[in-house]
Amino acid sequence: MTTVGRLRFRIAMSLDGFVAGPNQSVDHPLGLGGMQLHEWVFGLAAWRAMHGLEGGDVDASTPIVLESVANIGATIMGRNMFGGHPGAWNPANPWNGWWGENPPFHHPVFVLTHHPRPPLALEGGTTFTFATDGIETALARAHDAAGGKDVALAGGAKAAQQYLAAGLVDEMVISLVPVLLGSGERLFDNVGYDLHGLTLVRTVPAPNVTHLQFARR
Amino acid sequence: MTTVGRLRFRIAMSLDGFVAGPNQSVDHPLGLGGMQLHEWVFGLAAWRAMHGLEGGDVDASTPIVLESVANIGATIMGRNMFGGHPGAWNPANPWNGWWGENPPFHHPVFVLTHHPRPPLALEGGTTFTFATDGIETALARAHDAAGGKDVALAGGAKAAQQYLAAGLVDEMVISLVPVLLGSGERLFDNVGYDLHGLTLVRTVPAPNVTHLQFARR
Numbered sequence: 001m002t003t004v005g006r007l008r009f010r011i012a013m014s015l016d017g018f019v020a021g022p023n024q025s026v027d028h029p030l031g032l033g034g035m036q037l038h039e040w041v042f043g044l045a046a047w048r049a050m051h052g053l054e055g056g057d058v059d060a061s062t063p064i065v066l067e068s069v070a071n072i073g074a075t076i077m078g079r080n081m082f083g084g085h086p087g088a089w090n091p092a093n094p095w096n097g098w099w100g101e102n103p104p105f106h107h108p109v110f111v112l113t114h115h116p117r118p119p120l121a122l123e124g125g126t127t128f129t130f131a132t133d134g135i136e137t138a139l140a141r142a143h144d145a146a147g148g149k150d151v152a153l154a155g156g157a158k159a160a161q162q163y164l165a166a167g168l169v170d171e172m173v174i175s176l177v178p179v180l181l182g183s184g185e186r187l188f189d190n191v192g193y194d195l196h197g198l199t200l201v202r203t204v205p206a207p208n209v210t211h212l213q214f215a216r217r
Numbered sequence: 218m219t220t221v222g223r224l225r226f227r228i229a230m231s232l233d234g235f236v237a238g239p240n241q242s243v244d245h246p247l248g249l250g251g252m253q254l255h256e257w258v259f260g261l262a263a264w265r266a267m268h269g270l271e272g273g274d275v276d277a278s279t280p281i282v283l284e285s286v287a288n289i290g291a292t293i294m295g296r297n298m299f300g301g302h303p304g305a306w307n308p309a310n311p312w313n314g315w316w317g318e319n320p321p322f323h324h325p326v327f328v329l330t331h332h333p334r335p336p337l338a339l340e341g342g343t344t345f346t347f348a349t350d351g352i353e354t355a356l357a358r359a360h361d362a363a364g365g366k367d368v369a370l371a372g373g374a375k376a377a378q379q380y381l382a383a384g385l386v387d388e389m390v391i392s393l394v395p396v397l398l399g400s401g402e403r404l405f406d407n408v409g410y411d412l413h414g415l416t417l418v419r420t421v422p423a424p425n426v427t428h429l430q431f432a433r434r
Contacts, residue, residue, distance in 0.1 A: 203422035
């Protein structure tokens with residue numbers, strides 16, 4: 001019998017529901033003001049260690065951050081999160097996204113896109129596979145690749161919306177940041193009128209953020 | 218020296234930012250699905266006692282509900298919250314709102330409207346005064362009437378948006394309910410790109426709701 005993991009995601013959201021600000025660009029991948037959503041994480045020792053940095057703080061956010069990356073065997077992301085809008089793949093001028101030569105995943109990553117392209121194997125065990133057969137097929141492939149571990153849904157908003165609306169998310173952690181962005185990309189647009197089986201199971205107040213953990217009933 | 222109270226409001230909001238569902242009407246004053254925002258409160262002994270009912274529960278929401286009604290000397294509300302869209306006042310057919318003959322306020326209430334009308338004195342100490350000179354004048358009158366106690370902003374969304382955008386709110390409690398409404402009236406539309414001086418000071422997890430308390434820096 002094969003063990004199948006869960007599909008999980010954690011995302012930072014403003015009090016007015018945005019996960020990115022307006023006018024996203026290569027210079028401002030999170031949009032105007034979007035960096036405010038992540039300021040609580042940068043000082044954490046747990047986050048710094050993941051990025052090769054020493055020192056930092058330990059607070060109530062620490063276990064949330066550590067849990068979100070524990071027991072993950074594969075990741076799914078939207079094409080914007082892979083690296084902008086590359087359009088059709090051009091072998092003469094390949095665009096390898098903005099994760100650099102040694103991306104921080106170290107496991108198989110499935111990129112949701114309409115543009116077929118051969119897999120891209122980078123250093124450190126990260127291979128980007130371009131999944132053009134829809135979100136359910138991408139999820140099945142990610143579960144296979146994860147070998148029984150969980151699958152992380154890395155974002156962005158549109159990918160999260162699609163999996164939420166399809167009722168395929170098993171765990172969701174909203175890191176609610178007490179700021180307004182006013183406009184930008186909303187997490188819950190196009191998701192419908194309920195949480196598709198997810199229910200609040202834990203609330204964790206922490207400095208400058210409140211984590212709301214949802215799980216499937 | 219005159220003591221001036223604070224302008225405070227507490228409001229229930231869905232995870233996707235709505236304080237009322239779509240298609241509000243006399244039959245569904247909170248809009249479709251909007252009742253979900255208030256289910257956590259109906260079982261509380263504190264809420265039941267305010268409405269003349271016995272019994273009920275005590276949980277982490279209890280002090281939040283009690284604090285929201287303590288030390289209030291006057292209330293401000295939008296005209297929809299007074300009672301729909303009465304239009305210009307017609308002495309031959311007065312519409313006295315939907316609060317009944319003995320409204321639960323028991324202090325002066327100022328209704329933001331463009332339609333002048335004489336004050337409406339009802340039983341139990343509640344007088345509705347129709348404030349047609351804008352939100353700042355209404356607030357000054359409410360502070361005078363409150364005699365040094367605080368002023369409650371009862372809603373709805375548009376009234377809250379106007380006072381938030383003007384930076385006039387001193388305390389705000391968002392009772393965040395872990396459901397989606399999908400559409401309806403958003404609390405933070407038209408408020409802009411920041412909280413106008415409000416900062417998160419307390420997070421209170423409670424059954425089926427998380428209270429986020431903001432205060433002026």
